[in-house]
Amino acid sequence: MTSKELTILKFLSTQDSWVTSFSMSAFLDISVRTIKSYISNINSEFPNLIESSRNGYIVRDKKQLSNVISSAKKILYSPQTVIDRKKFILQKLLLETDRYDFDNLANELFISPVTLTNELQKLKKELADYELTIKTKDNLVFIDGQETTKKKLISKLIYEDSKDSFLSINLMQSYLPHFDLTIVKQIVSDKLSEHHYFMDDFSLLNLVLQIAITMERKLIRKTGKEVTGTDSWKSLVNAHIQEIVMDITEHIEKQFGMEFVDGEIYDFALLIMTRAISNSINDINMDQLSEFVGEDIIRLVSLIQTRTKETYNITIIRQDFTVRFALHIKNLLIRLKHNIVLRNPQVLDIKNSYPFIYDVSVFIANIITQEEGYVLTEDEISYIALHLGVLIEERKAIKHDVRAILVNPQYLNKSVDIANRLSSIFEDNLLITEIVSTQHELEAYSDYDLIITTIPFEVYPGKPYVQISAYLTNKDILSVSKKIEEVLKDRIKAKVKSKLEVMFKEELFFVDESFKDQNDAINVMADVLEKQGIVDSSFKEKLFERERVSSSAYMNIAMPHPLEMCARNSAIAVSIHPNAIMWNNNKVNIIFMLAINIRDSLFLKDIFDFITEVISEEKKLKTILDVKTYDDFIAALVSFAK
Structure with missing residues (x-):
């Protein structure tokens, strides 16, 4: 199996519905013809693994797919390209050992010493962005620079490998094999819960990743003496976060027999401080919000809400949203101030699936840049999009009510019950304006978008309609939902x-x-x-x-x-x-x-x-x-x- 075929399999592993060859071509930067050829090769080796139809391609047996991907990775592990060799060298010098014999490295890469020298020269330019340099002394190759920047580079390597899917414990474990990361994750989750805090999945995995990288590096360096931050970290972190981070690190130290230094604990505290959310968030009202985030954040959020309304005519003012968004902005600014990189594996999916919401988020990111001077990454912009998404979709639905007439013979004596149930289920985007008994009575009305009927029509009524049963089954609810969506799409098209x-x-x-x-x-x-x-x-x-x-x-x-x-x-x-x-x-x-x-x-x-x-x-x-x-x-x- 080729690396491109493996890329296709990894992409399909993230898809739960049919995906066309044209969409795959655009996303993977591979021609449609080549994709079809690769899929044919894959199915020749693994019959019927990838199903095909007029709708595109899909893999239903995710377990078999996972096994095939794992096997293919092992076969393809030998670095074949410049990029593969770069990754191999970085993993060797950052995650396996601090120094490695030059000749052995060339042999393992199946390249000549001259070629390896050229590869190291190219790598030197890339490492300069991290204020790191790769050196050779006494025939030993090593990376020189600050420990904190080495950890950032390791994090980047792992996230790059997960860009076609989601960061997972299994992927992290393949890079960081010496400690059971499921145990690390469980300790972090349990301690957060005990202190009445929680983290979203991405943030939790990111914290586990940073802890695991620190542990692996300590194992390689054989010492924990290097301080990566400040000795007076407790003066910079509030007491509650101190308790949480100390509880987490003490349990991990006991579990794995190691000791974190002050600078490392401070780094973990910053991650918790900027991503953990108190379970009491829903109890915060607008009057209390300034006590949690400060007047400067309140002013910034208010400016964002005002300018978003002026530019896009979108209202993003609602108490629960404002509270959560203000806390997010506060944590965002702390991350930017401390140069903390927060990855979002969903960034491409968010950007491509919800371009308008992402565009509004870019607008907001620029306001933050103008006001605070920090430049936001696309990862941070996509987190803003996640906050906006639900609210904007709700506002869109409220704004675009579908006006409907219910046709139901009165002798069934259920018209009001049906109307009430429909209104309750589709309260955000369905407004039943009238109830009539026959199709003929529709002639008296014109200001409506949809007809919902419990009886069949003899002739097309001239407006979109959907027939349901008088008992309003799950199938009926799905039919109404689809028809509402069609009406809204037709409205946009018009x-x-x-x-x-x-x-x-x-x-x-x-x-x-x-x-x-x-x-x-x-x-x-x-x-x-x-x-x-x-x-x-x-x-x-x-x-x-x-x-x-x-x-x-x-x-x-x-x-x-x-x-x-x-x-x-x-x-x-x-x-x-x-x-x-x-x-x-x-x-x-x-x-x-x-x-x-x-x-x-x-x-x-x-x-x-x-x-x-x-x-x-x-x-x-x-x-x-x-x-x-x-x-x-x-x-x-x-x-x-x-």
Whole structure:
């Protein structure tokens, strides 16, 4: 099995539903033809492991898949590429020993001493970012630098290996084999619980990882004397967190027969302080919040709420959200101040699956940068997106009520009961405005979106409808839910369709333009928008400013736009590239450059939702990539909006 085939298997291991070859191609940067060839090879070796259909590919037997991946990893362990050799060298010098014989290292890599010298030279440039250097003395190779930065590099190695899935205890254990990490995790969880605190899964694993890395490094160095922080750490951490971290470290020390030094305990305390949440969080009210986070955080959160409302017309003010978000911002600033890296294995999934929510989070991240001076990573931005996601989806549902009429013969004497049950189940997005007995009575009404009926219709009623039983079974509830979703999607499509010829213009349309990269594309397309009088001369720099905060590429499209809606008039420039161009680390086939006037702020989310739906369907995406003219492009979009 090749490394690319293993990559496909690892990707499929994270998917619980069908995934198309086109989507896999965009995500894994492998051509569709090559993916199909690899899957054929895999199924030849492991018959029927990967199922295929018109919907794409799926692996249902996760246990068999896990065994195949484990076996393949062992076979492919011998480093074959420059990247593999780099990882091998770093693991050898950071997780196995502090110093290693140069000639033995070359032999284990199956390369000549000259080639190894060249590899170490390349590695030296990368290590410089961590203020580390790789040296050779007396024929021994070693990495020189601060212990704290070595630990950060180890953490990066492990997270990079988990980027196609989720960080797990098993993955951590494969890198850090000398201590049972399930025991470490259990100790941490139990002690947090005893002190009435909890951590989300990502934060908990991150803390366990940092503890485990420290333990492995102490084993390699054969000494715990190096201080990695401050002796007076207790003066910097509140008493309750002190109790928690001391309880955790004392139990781990007793379990594994080792001793943590003050600096190491302080590092763990910072992680707990910035990610652990008190079980009493739900008891905090707005009047008490400033006591927990301080007036500066209250002011910053208020500014974020105000500017988000002004720019996106989104309300993110609700007591439970504000409390949790303020605590998150406080911990975020502590992490940034102490240069604590918090990884989020879901960052790509969040960005690609919820581009609008992620975009709002980029906007918020920029506010934090302007106010506090810290630059947020995409991992931190995605954590903000997780906080926003539920609230924005709730607000969206409330804002887009589906108005329905219930048709149910009165002789069944259950109409009010059915209506009440439906209203209770779908309280956030269904409003039953009328109850009638027959289809004929519908003629008296026009202001509704959906018909829910317990009787069959002889003719199509002219509006979307769904038939249910009078007993409202689980199957009925699912049918109503699907029909509500269809109505909401059709509503978005109708809005988009009404704007198509206003927002898209022939003079802003490009096909297979020979852009070298994203900078070239931004320069050319922004110049055309300015020439048309749609934006002013500052628009281009604002695009680059947004890209510096976080790339606007989502899967195989890019949607560059400023952080704020500053266009004189709203328009969308489009560039189609059947042969993808590079956009930072992504390959992009379509560019939608959004120039949006504040008057159209409500339309921005509809644009994101519509574009995301189009690119997620392989057939629609291929249709767009095949267009040659502006008229063909508009015709394709109109067909999608029907």
